[in-house]
Amino acid sequence: MKKLLFLALSCCYFNQSFAQFPSEIVDFKAYPQNPVFEGTGQKTWDEKIRERGYILREGNTYHLWYTGYKNEPKSTKFLGYASSTDGIHWKRHPQNPIYRLDWVEDMSVVKVNGVYYMFAEGRDDVAHLLTSTDRIHWKEKGNLDIRQTNGTPISKGAYGTPAIWYENKTWYLFYERADLGIWLATSRDLKIWKNVQDEPVIALGPDGYDKFAVAMNQVIKYQGKYYGYYHASAFKDWREWSTNVAVSNDLIHWTKYDRNPILGSDKSSGMLVNDGKQFRLYTMHPSVQLHTPSPWEWLFNGTSTQSWTSAKSDQFPKEGWAIENNELVVNKGRGESKAVVRGGDIITKKTYSQFDLEFEFKLAPGANTGLKYFVKKYPNGSLLGPEYQLIDDLGNKDIANDTNDKRRTASLYELIEPNSRQQKPIGEWNRGRIRVEGKRVTHWLNGVKVVEYTIGSPEFKQAKAASKFKEVEDFGMPGGHILLQDHGDEATFRAIRIREL
Structure with a gap:
């Protein structure tokens, strides 16, 4: 009986990981002509791009918001926009940068009832909210007011890399603090955000690949489960980043994929986009690179x-x-x-x-x-x-x-x-x-x-x-x-x- 039980547990372990993380959302290989979008490399406002941009596909058009800056000290990070019909060949908007009033990077975009909501980092890695009805013209709504579970403000300091999920009239905000963990706060009115717990919902480690830094990039729902795509670093000096994934049934309790990272070697800030037939994975930093399905x-x-x-x-x-x-x-x-x-x-x-x-x-x-x-x-x-x-x-x-x-x-x-x-x-x-x-x-x-x-x-x-x-x-x-x-x-x-x- 003990031998049969051990055999059953072994089979269970072998199949569980692959069942929880279907191949079509975790297995990708690089597109041969990468990168598909990058900084101009010339003396323009977007000489270089950085951090997490964001891609939405609506109908037959891909929409990309990205952060551009000049390769010089203390350069302000501005918001740019590009569009594509195939997700490979991109056209910059003639009015770029489309938002000049302040610093915008690490954005997460969701469309609800005809309004685009952009949650992004501003100066000093503090998250703020912008809204738009046409994807191009954005209005500043101010920094996010995040509270602890007891209702008091979170401690002073950075709270950035916001990643948003909206469901059943509730907004779910994933954010990091110095990349030392991923926290979750919720809101019904977009004015006050309250932590679901005052500890990270995704912590560092215990394995080496995400031992020193983690930050959420995107949350999707697939086959009844939530999948969080996050970037991480195995190095104390953050010299290299990777793209990883975790699964949850409730957005609070997460299980990391035991084959993380799904992409390494500085391919980070990853997100999935459904092209109408299958998922493709884009990594956004330090250039936009496409990764297509790759079965094993x-x-x-x-x-x-x-x-x-x-x-x-x-x-x-x-x-x-x-x-x-x-x-x-x-x-x-x-x-x-x-x-x-x-x-x-x-x-x-x-x-x-x-x-x-x-x-x-x-x-x-x-x-x-x-x-x-x-x-x-x-x-x-x-x-x-x-x-x-x-x-x-x-x-x-x-x-x-x-x-x-x-x-x-x-x-x-x-x-x-x-x-x-x-x-x-x-x-x-x-x-x-x-x-x-x-x-x-x-x-x-x-x-x-x-x-x-x-x-x-x-x-x-x-x-x-x-x-x-x-x-x-x-x-x-x-x-x-x-x-x-x-x-x-x-x-x-x-x-x-x-x-x-």
Whole structure:
């Protein structure tokens, strides 16, 4: 009975995340001709654009409000407008900037009863409200008056990045304070806003990808649930941002997607727009970039190994590898390279060049293994390719006291060390990710980008020359199999999926 219960819970975990976060609203890839809108790069009022703009689609027209400014100190951030018939090719309004009276950025726009309501940041990151009936001419309505649950004003300081939701004659305002959490306040009259609770409804962490900053960008309702798209930073100095999503049944209690971020590498301030057939995702900072739906291909979905074969034959290993509880296990019960019966490495039947690969892994104490990509077979029979290292960083006796971080988990093995350690305690599940876009390769661990390199760059060539792969002429060049290593130690994998970019 206990075994059946464990199996049921394992299946439940595997399916729950994907059921709560349908692919069509979380899985996207970059449009090849990005950016679709950006600053002019010339000495105009919108030489540069920044922060969250906002897009509404009405009929066959896309409407974009954006923040423009001159690339000079203390430049005022003005409001601009552009329109498009396809959401790709945009025409700036001839009267831009359309609002010159004050600072406008990080706007959120909703249309109710023929009136457009724009909630935006003003000076000093304080949220204010503007209204319009034609999308072009806006009237200032003043700063938002937000109160605590006891009716007293919130403490002095910034309250910005307002994101609005309107339902059943109630306005729901999501706002941040120094990006240290996302709060929720409601109003019936747009005059007084009252917190639903005085603590954030979406807090920082606990995972690394949103450990240092969060702010809501957009709320949608889809299939009876609310989805909040928010930007976040894994870095204390906010040097890079990502786009993430959470789900809620009541707008108060939120569950973060366990595969966040849905977009990284400074693709932030994201929002969904339905183009009449499907959703597309736009990121707004530091330029407007389009992302189109991108379904995944399962390499291991918990039930079948049909995408894999032995690295030494055209059959999947009969021993050493097994499916247990919807998980792919190698060397069950073995540790410290003492396995007697080994199944050997396994590789994908297909080869991949440009891709986004996600996988979850769990290591036994002391274990050492790896996932390789661009794997090719060489004349001496060896199968080689760059390796995403998987190892017990603290418990493996070979590296426990090693100062060479190029052998730590998520490193580009022997070439590039991870910029931070994000591995969870042994026995817990970790999320790995590898993205190959053009010549740019990134390794992610638990939602945080830890390795980034450019194929064929001087830095890559130098790292390779100092490694044991220096004599392998085309090592690291795109194109090849994905390989899961049998290093003799116990390791477990699940939810392995890939999409070609």
